[in-house]
Amino acid sequence: MIENKSEFGGKMAHDILSVDRLKQLTNLSIETLESLLKSPDISSQQKAEIAFKILEMVGVSPENFKPSSISPSTNGFSKPTQPSPKTEPVPAPDYQSVIQTESLFLPADHVFIENFLSPEENQKILEIALSKSDQFVGSTTTTQAVNYRQSSILYATLFPDFYNLMRNKLLQTCPEICPKLNHKPFNVSQVEMQLTAHNDGCFYKIHNDSGSEKTYTRVITYVYYFHQEPKQFSGGELRLYETELKAGSAISHNNYKTIEPRNNSIVFFDSRCKHEVMPVCCPSRKFEDGRFTLNGWLRREDN
Numbered sequence: 001m002i003e004n005k006s007e008f009g010g011k012m013a014h015d016i017l018s019v020d021r022l023k024q025l026t027n028l029s030i031e032t033l034e035s036l037l038k039s040p041d042i043s044s045q046q047k048a049e050i051a052f053k054i055l056e057m058v059g060v061s062p063e064n065f066k067p068s069s070i071s072p073s074t075n076g077f078s079k080p081t082q083p084s085p086k087t088e089p090v091p092a093p094d095y096q097s098v099i100q101t102e103s104l105f106l107p108a109d110h111v112f113i114e115n116f117l118s119p120e121e122n123q124k125i126l127e128i129a130l131s132k133s134d135q136f137v138g139s140t141t142t143t144q145a146v147n148y149r150q151s152s153i154l155y156a157t158l159f160p161d162f163y164n165l166m167r168n169k170l171l172q173t174c175p176e177i178c179p180k181l182n183h184k185p186f187n188v189s190q191v192e193m194q195l196t197a198h199n200d201g202c203f204y205k206i207h208n209d210s211g212s213e214k215t216y217t218r219v220i221t222y223v224y225y226f227h228q229e230p231k232q233f234s235g236g237e238l239r240l241y242e243t244e245l246k247a248g249s250a251i252s253h254n255n256y257k258t259i260e261p262r263n264n265s266i267v268f269f270d271s272r273c274k275h276e277v278m279p280v281c282c283p284s285r286k287f288e289d290g291r292f293t294l295n296g297w298l299r300r301e302d303n
């Protein structure tokens with residue numbers, strides 16, 4: 001079954017408030033947050049969260065203010081990230097040329113497909129995940145932001161046969177996805193993939209997947225969900241936000257759609273759309289009871 005969801009409930013803030021009033025409120029909120037940043041009563045962790053909020057309010061995504069340290073290989077396997085040893089001057093990025101000068105509004109459109117793989121393939125990828133539990137590594141964000149993401153990752157170089165199977169399936173499906181996401185067809189130059197495990201307390205705060213020099217050719221994000229039956233965790237929903245692209249930044253609006261991580265289902269959405277993974281509750285804390293995904297990005301050619 002394919003759903004293409006595009007309707008919304010609530011109204012956006014700027015429908016209700018005048019632009020000037022909204023500006024005043026934004027400035028006031030930033031000033032309030034700024035004073036908290038200087039307060040000795042606030043922990044460093046809370047200060048970091050406030051700093052992210054301020055950056056978000058002024059339209060800078062934490063994913064964007066430093067170029068990604070991910071170096072995807074040409075064969076499409078996502079590679080482990082390496083922390084940069086020191087801060088170096090950022091060269092004028094090529095992706096400036098694709099920065100949005102006029103505001104572009106992205107509704108939280110997505111395509112959700114149930115029973116994406118056969119039951120045997122669904123079982124096989126779970127077996128792969130469980131048999132390689134000791135080869136997962138902690139995830140990072142492109143900015144190495146603290147407390148922004150908690151999960152572990154198995155790189156696709158460790159499951160090449162399943163990578164190829166999934167890649168073919170994704171490439172077959174892509175032509176029907178683009179029109180539903182209001183996207184022009186494009187040549188997929190690379191299919192990035194990783195296997196991600198979220199266990200008790202894991203999450204991924206609001207971000208988008210294509211906001212840096214290394215990621216701007218990502219067009220479509222896909223997330224294939226799988227887990228043991230019966231399901232042993234709760235939470236872990238994906239929230240997909242209405243997003244405004246303005247002056248090179250992606251700004252999330254209040255409205256979002258919720259995608260449940262259902263076994264053997266997949267979701268596709270525009271990689272520029274802001275999204276987050278809500279905290280997972282997995283009382284047993286056993287690896288095999290967690291929320292698993294095969295997730296990644298369909299890239300366009302760089303031109």
Ligand SMILES: O=C(O)CCC(=O)C(=O)O
Nearest residue numbers: 204209223238277293295
């Ligand atoms: O697990 C999900 O639902 C989304 C994961 C995600 O946003 C990412 O890996 O960039």
Ligand SMILES: [Fe+2]
Nearest residue numbers: 207208209275
């Ligand atoms: Fe993401």
